[in-house]
Amino acid sequence: EIVLTQSPATMSLSPGERATLSCRASQSVSSYLGWYQQPPGQAPRLLIYDASNRATGIPARFSGSGSGTDFTLTISSLEPEDFAVYYCQQRSSWPRTFGQGTKLEIK
């Protein structure tokens, strides 16, 4: 099973700032990694698939990069609705696995 490790566990930033979230895989997943956003009390929402492709309707301030074992989700300028928990997920092999999450909180 591929283990995904996200860092940091919690990130405190202000609206308008840039956020950079990291996800590291225990073995190469090529570019087969996605990112989700989960606001409190809601279901997750797909943001990025295959490392760098924005899902339908996702604003351009969200971008993803990386390949192999190291991936990054960048939010260029934080909006109030961006403060949530973010998860990475690999689809390189079964079982599909998720990272433990990064909580992005308002500073």
Place this chain on the structure above:
Amino acid sequence: QVQLQQWGAGLLKPSETLSLTCAVYGGSFSGYYWSWIRQPPGKGLEWIGEINHSGTINYNASLKSRTIISLDTSKNQLSLNLDSVTAADTAVYYCARHGVRGFSYWYFDLWGRGTLVTVSS
């Protein structure tokens, strides 16, 4: 607009069977994979398994011996059964549709609202 509506028993005793159903409204059932994913309170996400319209199924090996995922294409419904539950199975259970083939096919692009299932004696 496609919506996923879930229902099932929210409180179970240890050793009982968890049964959840997810109905698809406003969209096609075929051509997609469908998954069940769970999230223990305050914790991360765990993929349980997936099924497609043709009946191809993949399970998480950690739960496979207790899990059955099935489709009722006549009703556009997806079901999850998890046997012999314990307190460790307490979680919010989500059904989710995978994305379109050639794009986000192996990711979860549409989610149900989730059903909290609590296992307690």
